[in-house]
Amino acid sequence: MVRNVVVGRLRAGVELSxxxxxxxxxxxLDPPGLVSLALGVDARLREELWDFAITSDFADEDAYRAYDADPEHGRVRRELFAPFCEQIARVQLVL
Structure with missing residues (x-):
């Protein structure tokens, strides 16, 4: 299984909404091989953390790579995250 973890920080002045x-x-999105998905904004329980997180588990590396290359996924990243984010960090863990 591959766990994809994404965290991001918004640009100054951008609201969580x-x-x-x-x-x-x-x-x-309903990519083949997706096992689980959890996402949301930070609960603001501590200071100076990331603003959002997305954690998705995929059945295997091929399923993750297909998701990563999916055109609709790419559009969402470009149009609905990149304009608002100062920084986005990603890591993939093989479990």
Whole structure:
């Protein structure tokens, strides 16, 4: 299994609500091999953390790579996250 973890920080002055369309779009994707998905905005329990996180588990590396290359997934990243984010970090763990 491959776990994909994404965290992001918004640009100064961007409200957390700007993430709603992107998070909704990610949740609506139904890629083959997706085992589980958890996403949301930070609960603000500590200071100076990331603003959102997306964690998705895929059955195998091929399923993750197909998702990563999916045109609709790419559009969501470009149009619904990139304009609002100062920084996005990603890591894939093989479990």
């Amino acid at each position: 700007a993430l709603e369309p992107g998070l909704t779009a990610i949740a609506a």
